[in-house]
Amino acid sequence: MTGSADLVTTIDIDPDVTAKAAQALTATGYGDVHVVTGDGGLGYPDRAPYDRMIATVSPWDIPAHWWKQLAPGGRLVAPLRWRGQGRSVAFTYTDGRLISDSLHLCGFVYLVGDGEGELSGSITADELVSLHWDRDQAVDPEALRGVLDQPRVTAWSGTTIARNESHDGLWLRLTATDPRVCRIKVHADVPPEVCDPIGGWWRMALVDGDTLVYLTARRLESDDEVRWELGAIGHGPTADQLTEYLCDEIRSWAPKRNQHTPSLIVYPADTPDSELAGPAIDKTHSRFVLTYDPTG
Ligand SMILES: C[S@@+](CC[C@H](N)C(=O)[O-])C[C@H]1O[C@@H](n2cnc3c(N)ncnc32)[C@H](O)[C@@H]1O
Structure with missing residues (x-):
């Protein structure tokens, strides 16, 4: 999908997982993918910015490093949690905000070392x-x-x-x-x-x-x-x-029940109330707003 596998970076905190991933990628002809063992919450600044970021582990908040490493107009897909429930959310990074266009019910293992959480x-x-x-x-x-x-x-x-x-x-x-x-x-x-x-x-x-x-x-x-x-x-x-x-x-x-799904807009934590599209769910690094009118 990216043309060159060299443009892809994958991270896991567990060295067994990354060793197996590197082995499998090489065996299937994707040996150029960068396999990193480390804390995904920090992203991987050496190869940023990224056009696409996909998390297959659930953070309670959107880590500040992810914001910094996502290119403007880039896509982020992550299984997030708020108010006790969990959704896989697909966002586009637009004008300093993340705006969702899909929310699907899901449950995922939690990001290790997530700091303050639920x-x-x-x-x-x-x-x-x-x-x-x-x-x-x-x-x-x-x-x-x-x-x-x-x-x-x-x-x-x-x-x-x-x-x-x-x-x-x-x-x-x-x-x-x-x-x-x-x-x-x-x-x-x-x-x-x-x-x-x-x-x-x-x-x-x-x-x-x-x-x-x-x-x-x-x-x-x-x-x-x-x-x-x-x-x-x-x-x-x-x-x-x-x-x-x-x-x-x-x-x-x-x-x-099957017609209206809200949009999730995520703002940086220092965004004032006057710039939000609705009442905020305040996380550590970000402010979540659920709205039925994402243009408002
Ligand atoms: C559901 S598995 C996904 C594994 C694999 N990436 C995949 O898509 O099949 C979740 C993975 O998140 C990893 N993980 C948990 N906390 C992490 C962190 N802070 N940084 C990087 N990986 C983490 C776990 O080691 C586990 O392998």
């Missing part, structure tokens, strides 16, 4: 239920310890999905508008009477002070097919309002 904390004495959130979010796991022992409030949205129909767009949509969205992780030993989030690898939650609400689902059976109704389970002082709020959000998302 925060997490357990909310049960047995440590089997935990929350994961971004550094700019007001989540205090101590305020939520034991919250699952408080009475459970359940609300149903009336919105149903088919057995294998995805619902991750709901979480993505809320990341654009609600700074309370994060991830709940529940060990398989926890019985549904204690905590019963919707199935899947990563599960969406909302935290508001000492109230916790998470997405759930119940199986509905009709004569011809099995469907799942989406709903919300909450615990804590404002669980009534927050479960109803989540059900409203589910109902708003449902009719447009």
Whole structure:
């Protein structure tokens, strides 16, 4: 694709991986590819700038070195994480910003040595239920310890999905508008009477002070097919309002579920609020903005 393999550089931190990569590249006629053992978070300045950068490992933030080594108009594809969920994002570097044109659900191993990253904390004495959130979010796991022992409030949205129909767009949509969205992780030993989030690898939650609400689902059976109704389970002082709020959000998302995907714009960390296209998710080196109007 590049014409000359000499223009390509690949990095891994694990010398076993780079040794095997170098061997395989030589064996298949790509011996000119530069194979580097090192921290990919630093990029590789010796051969910069790059027209294309592809990360097959997930950073929590976009490392500052990547910004510096990407050519103007260049493309960056990386599996990123914000508000507890993960997306593979394809960007173009335009006017000092990274503007996405595709966002796909994904999960990846985390970049080693990523510095400050996602925060997490357990909310049960047995440590089997935990929350994961971004550094700019007001989540205090101590305020939520034991919250699952408080009475459970359940609300149903009336919105149903088919057995294998995805619902991750709901979480993505809320990341654009609600700074309370994060991830709940529940060990398989926890019985549904204690905590019963919707199935899947990563599960969406909302935290508001000492109230916790998470997405759930119940199986509905009709004569011809099995469907799942989406709903919300909450615990804590404002669980009534927050479960109803989540059900409203589910109902708003449902009719447009396959049509509207936001764009992610990433700005350098020192960009003032007045220059952002919307509210920011603040990382260490950058500011993420999800917007439905990337030209605005
Ligand atoms: C999912 S594997 C991808 C391996 C290979 N690049 C590929 O595409 O098949 C993720 C790789 O990221 C590497 N890795 C993790 N942290 C890294 C870092 N800070 N710098 C470079 N490589 C890193 C791991 O050693 C692992 O080999």
